[in-house]
Amino acid sequence: MAHTIRTPGIVAGRLEKDVLAENFSDLHPPLDAHEAHVAADRCYFCHDAPCITACPTEIDIPLFIRQIATDTPLAAGKTILEQNILGGMCARVCPTETLCEEACVRELAEGKPVEIGRLQRFATDALMAHGPQPFSRAAATGKSVAVVGAGPAGLACAHRLAMHGHDVTIYEKRDKPGGLNEYGIASYKTVNDFAQAEIDWLLDIGGIDIRYGRALGRDVTLEQLSDAHDAVFLGIGKPGVNRLGGFDLDGIRPAVDFIADLRQSDDLATLPVGRHVVVIGGGMTAVDAAVQSKLLGAESVTIVYRRAQADMPASRYEQDLAASNGVNLMFNAQPVSASGAGAVESVTFEYTADNGTGLKGTGEKFDLPADQVFLAIGQVLEGAPEDLSREGAALATDPHHRTSLANVWAGGDCSATGEDLTVTAVAQGRDAAEAIHKSLMGEGGPTNG
């Protein structure tokens, strides 16, 4: 082996191939049929179940679990996918500990919820392995809708529109579909190229045409889309990243770029990573960048978050995942400067405190050695037409996901109601499709303007 975990600088091949393969295998291996039975039996089939309310796509969880328990996993899969066409991905990536499983009454009862996520995966895997999707298109309506962005929001919207018989054209900036399912989600949550397999399966419904390498604002304008289609849905996510002034030495980059490289790599042994990695931020992106750096063979990885642990956006479960992989977590420290001769060598931080008047530096500083620094301090909306109203930095929408323009809807991360969750993007894409359908077919729905 050319390199080890102690090789200085940013290099590839710190770990043997088989170790890498093991490190990046399924985080939660699939349940086998017997395990699924046992897990399903724990569900109480609650009345007006709180887990359903907690799911942004409102999957009928007790029903699908009972369908698993009674040996009809395909029916279970259908129950899930009727509400959430990316139910397979959501089963893998949802932070269930803050969604359905947090609300599960068995969490309250004994601190051990029904394993809803893994059961959902069992059912959706069974259905997808079984063959084509169980949904088909209604008679053609002759209407056409432009969907911008082939991420979870755009795909969910496109699928629901196709089901209703509309023709959909997706305009996607990149040359692959999936959005962050393909470029963002941690590798060990979606192994074996599941993201693309799921999209192929989804697109099988027909009536969805994807144009790759077509960016709104660069290759096509909103006016052109409005002219060519009866309605427009924007699901462009937050393609930009927040930057940190003074942090521009070599070796410093946005965490999402590193993660995208990692997700697109065919051979992780060729992917370089630092010996000492520092990740600045406190969300899921920070955790994913840190954990995957460690799994690639970085000797030390430290996440530094400027607020207290209790304020960290990454769930306690994610924090524990990081810690159990050997990532150091530091709280109440903000970045001051990066130094090094050409490439970064160390980062200076200042401790912070919040005494009720906002977060302030305490004056006390410390340095961390770093060959590589990942900035995970937030993604931002970029490329959305200026004439759409904003709420904060994101697109303003009404409760039916309509923007300030009557023929334009938006959902997912680009919308002010997005929650930076795959499942929320799916829910909003689906609901926007229903609203568009109503509007196109003249079934009421408020017309803005």
Place this chain on the structure above:
Amino acid sequence: MADLTTTFLGITTPNPFWLASAPPTDKEYNVRRAFEAGWGGVVWKTLGEDGSPVVNVNGPRYGAVWGADRRLLALNNIELITDRPLQTNLDEIARVKKDYPDRAIIVSLMVPCTEESWKAILPRVAETGADGIELNFGCPHGMSERGMGSAVGQVPEYIEMVTRWCKENYDKPVIVKLTPNITDIRYPARAAKAGGADAVSLINTVSSITSVDLDDFCPEPAIDGKGSHGGLCGPAVKPMALNMVAEISRDAETAGLPISGIGGVTTWRDAAEFMALGAGNVQVCTAAMTYGFKVVQEMISGLGDWMDRKGYARTEEFIGKAVPNVTDWQYLNLNFVTKARIDQESCIKCGRCYAACEDTSHQAIWMKEGRVFEVNDAECVACNLCVNVCPVEDCITMERLPAGQTDPRTGQVVSDDYANWTMHPNNPAAQAAE
């Protein structure tokens, strides 16, 4: 420390746990190991008449009902009586009995319904030194088609007749094993008593089909595409067995007739329940077939532990203690008024009580803001369904309304007088009596 030594029909064994006549007691090898494991006695696998032994099927002989995690809730079998030569069994019985004088060996028998057949086998059994015999009038499959087993057990006159033959031709205790596949268990029990039986044992297996293969459309277990009914045993049959034991215990004609309780005994608690309903000891088959002979260790320690807690030094002190409390519906106190009470502290807000009461009971549970479930006393009939479906033990309990309080459902003041249906004004018979 409680003493589990139990004497049944004058046979004293170190504990009341016997293995029922079935595969666990099929041969010397098993029975020796069972005694080493601690079983108090065995009823040897049923012997048939001399000559060519019966043959069993060569395909699967068991079907099953499972709970989650494949917990075996019931077993169903189409096995016949022993398929080993009579003399081999008798020799083995004699050898084992000699080596284990403190354990019971009862020999289960099933021969054709003629006096000569019984007269032929009884002296040979007596020679083994076994402690008694059990007449298998229970097997519901195979043997019954040949006029034995439950074919005898379903006709009280035959039971009485065969029992009498045995009493006349055998000196030691005669136990009659009853089939549950009848409408009223008291008739065969009375017949056994009339024939002179020293005891009855019950239940044998319940005629059953455990499942149907929906690909082949064949009952399980399938033998070359066909199935026949088998006999059900294990935890699922316990409630039926308990009732039958209780019926015999409290029947005026059979009261006092010793009973060996069988059917789904799986833990010490099951055994204690059978004994509380009047069984002098219990027999176990499926629990041993599921978990091996070692289960008896839990039964022994559990029963002893419970007896210590309750202050019973010997098993006689609690045998039959529940019998006086088994009564007929018409004598139940109608002035015993209770209401469901939900403990909000332990409630986990699953809503099962609500769904059950709202959809299928008396619409007596409110679901309030924030998933708070409360009982509406004005509708609650105290049926207990919510208690039964609630996943949290003791979360819902039944509270008795004290005398003097008004039941908001009926508007009547609760009385602490005892009043049952025989005295109720709506009962025409009661009115006629006035």
